[in-house]
Amino acid sequence: MDESIGIRERTRGAMRGELADVALRLFEERGYDETPVDEISTAAGISPRTFYRYFGTKEDVLFADLPPTSVDLSELLTEHLSRLSPWEALHQTLRNVSERMQTQRGRWSRLLRVVNTSDSLRAGHLEQHMNLAQTLIPVIAPQLEGPASSSALRARVLVHTALTCFDTAFSHWAEHESDIEILDAVDIAFTTFSDATPETR
Amino acid sequence: MDESIGIRERTRGAMRGELADVALRLFEERGYDETPVDEISTAAGISPRTFYRYFGTKEDVLFADLPPTSVDLSELLTEHLSRLSPWEALHQTLRNVSERMQTQRGRWSRLLRVVNTSDSLRAGHLEQHMNLAQTLIPVIAPQLEGPASSSALRARVLVHTALTCFDTAFSHWAEHESDIEILDAVDIAFTTFSDATPETR
DNA sequence: GACTAATGTGGCAGAGTCTGCCATGTTCGA
DNA sequence: TCGAACATGGCAGACTCTGCCACATTAGTC
Numbered sequence: 001m002d003e004s005i006g007i008r009e010r011t012r013g014a015m016r017g018e019l020a021d022v023a024l025r026l027f028e029e030r031g032y033d034e035t036p037v038d039e040i041s042t043a044a045g046i047s048p049r050t051f052y053r054y055f056g057t058k059e060d061v062l063f064a065d066l067p068p069t070s071v072d073l074s075e076l077l078t079e080h081l082s083r084l085s086p087w088e089a090l091h092q093t094l095r096n097v098s099e100r101m102q103t104q105r106g107r108w109s110r111l112l113r114v115v116n117t118s119d120s121l122r123a124g125h126l127e128q129h130m131n132l133a134q135t136l137i138p139v140i141a142p143q144l145e146g147p148a149s150s151s152a153l154r155a156r157v158l159v160h161t162a163l164t165c166f167d168t169a170f171s172h173w174a175e176h177e178s179d180i181e182i183l184d185a186v187d188i189a190f191t192t193f194s195d196a197t198p199e200t201r
Numbered sequence: 202m203d204e205s206i207g208i209r210e211r212t213r214g215a216m217r218g219e220l221a222d223v224a225l226r227l228f229e230e231r232g233y234d235e236t237p238v239d240e241i242s243t244a245a246g247i248s249p250r251t252f253y254r255y256f257g258t259k260e261d262v263l264f265a266d267l268p269p270t271s272v273d274l275s276e277l278l279t280e281h282l283s284r285l286s287p288w289e290a291l292h293q294t295l296r297n298v299s300e301r302m303q304t305q306r307g308r309w310s311r312l313l314r315v316v317n318t319s320d321s322l323r324a325g326h327l328e329q330h331m332n333l334a335q336t337l338i339p340v341i342a343p344q345l346e347g348p349a350s351s352s353a354l355r356a357r358v359l360v361h362t363a364l365t366c367f368d369t370a371f372s373h374w375a376e377h378e379s380d381i382e383i384l385d386a387v388d389i390a391f392t393t394f395s396d397a398t399p400e401t402r
Numbered sequence: 403g404a405c406t407a408a409t410g411t412g413g414c415a416g417a418g419t420c421t422g423c424c425a426t427g428t429t430c431g432a
Numbered sequence: 433t434c435g436a437a438c439a440t441g442g443c444a445g446a447c448t449c450t451g452c453c454a455c456a457t458t459a460g461t462c
Contacts, residue, residue: 036447047412052449087394122331123324130323149380150389153373157366157393164365165358172354179350188351192358193288193394237418248441253420409458419448428439 016054016065019044023061024110032118059124062111066128067101073132077139086143086155090136090162091190098166098186105182112174129163136162165189217255217266220245224262225311233319260325263312267329268302274333278340287344287356291337291363292391299367299387306383313375330364337363366390 022044026035037058041051055061076096080089101108115121133156141155169185223245227236238259242252256262277297281290302309316322334357342356370386 037449038447048448049413049450050411053410056449058448119328123321123328126327126331127320127324130320130327153370153381153386153389154393156369156373157390160365160369161362161394164361168357168361169354172357180354185354188354189358192355193362238420239418249419250421250442251440254439257420259419404462406461407459409456411454411456413454414452415450416452417448417450419446421444421446423443423445424441425443426439426441428437430435430437432434432436 015044015046019046019051019054020061020065024107024114027062027114028110032114032121059121062114062121063124063128066111067097067104073097074135074139077136081139081143086140086158087162087190090140090158091165091187094162094166094190095183095186098169098182102182108170109174109177112170116171116174125167129160129167133159133163162190165192216245216247220247220252220255221262221266225308225315228263228315229311233315233322260322263315263322264326264329267312268298268305274298275336275340278337282340282344287341287359288363288391291341291359292388295363295367295391296384296387299370299383303383309371310375310378313371317372317375327368330361330368334360334364363391366393 019040023035023040026040026043029035030039037048037051040061041048044051051061055064073093077089077093080092084092115125136159137155140159141152144151144154144158146154166186166189169189170182172189173180173182173185220241224236224241227241227244230236238249238252241262242249245252252262256265274294278290278294281293285293316326337360338356341360342353345352345355345359347355367387367390370390371383373390374381374383374386
């Protein structure tokens with residue numbers, strides 16, 4: 001089964017991984033903005049030009065191969081939607097993602113720490129979520145009741161809010177790593193509304 | 202009272218405004234990525250170097266002088282918090298911002314249309330909100346009940362979610378300008394949770 | 403084993419954003 | 433009127449990213 005991949009693709013994948021490792025390490029040492037692509041590529045033994053063949057942008061070396069973007073979330077979400085409310089389904093879907101990420105806790109906290117040192121990086125991270133949102137909104141939209149005129153908007157709100165909760169939980173966890181578990185942070189984030197807005201019911 | 206400003210600052214402000222106008226117009230015509238700073242500055246009769254004295258980055262020419270960043274939201278929020286729940290206070294605060302923005306409806310829809318044509322711009326726009334969040338979170342945090350360990354996280358979630366609702370409402374409005382009013386969109390966005398998550402109570 | 407095609411890689415030039423430095427002109431207050 | 437503060441412009445340079453072409457390696461075929 002693996003033979004079908006061919007050695008070329010396997011080494012290519014390995015190079016992507018090595019680049020990601022080297023880059024993360026250098027970013028931790030000297031900072032993202034202070035580390036030009038030149039240094040990453042030479043540290044990995046390739047030319048700058050080749051770097052841009054593996055990753056379209058410098059940011060991508062951090063974000064491209066991350067779980068939330070590589071896992072098929074629509075499928076997961078569809079499954080949860082069959083037995084949960086839209087909001088709960090989003091909660092569980094992103095909770096599942098968090099569970100998978102736990103196997104790489106160390107890498108994640110390193111990455112989040114790097115991301116939070118640079119404004120441009122934070123923006124790039126947000127863009128990842130915008131892309132994810134475009135995938136999830138069409139899955140949620142048909143499940144919403146109420147007037148069609150507002151359900152399109154509410155689907156957007158639900159998905160973007162869910163990703164915001166997810167993101168906020170992770171940032172908070174990365175900053176207070178010793179005080180709280182990832183999954184607890186995610187659960188607290190997703191249940192904030194039911195606790196904090198009694199008047200709006 | 203206005204005399205204290207001095208003509209220099211007044212003309213400087215005028216140049217900022219003119220640059221913003223010229224830039225928005227050019228971005229509409231040729232697109233953001235296809236319009237180099239050279240063209241904006243020459244169209245406004247200044248050198249590229251001087252452009253970067255008025256705006257630190259090319260993005261800033263779109264975002265820097267916008268109401269949500271120039272109005273003092275902390276003050277507004279503090280006032281609402283004295284008689285509303287945190288979530289409702291955030292809702293009303295951003296509703297007030299939306300009301301002020303209505304006087305520039307046309308400019309806003311033009312701007313949002315430009316922003317939504319470029320991924321990098323959308324991310325930059327979100328970053329404006331990240332900065333706002335840093336201002337609002339300390340205002341909300343002391344109002345939250347419950348264990349201190351989770352209230353810091355919940356304050357972050359509430360503020361980021363509020364800004365997400367605000368942002369989503371505006372994007373939706375910009376795309377369906379004829380179907381919905383800004384304030385209605387904002388209200389729908391902010392009341393999405395109370396309607397859509399009965400199970401989580 | 404040799405040949406061709408596909409693919410990975412590197413170098414080069416160039417556009418575009420943004421910064422530091424210095425020189426020039428204009429305005430303001432004394 | 434003179435010096436100080438300020439706005440502007442030009443220049444060089446770093447950095448990201450792209451298009452183009454040349455070279456080498458590999459894969460598949462005969």
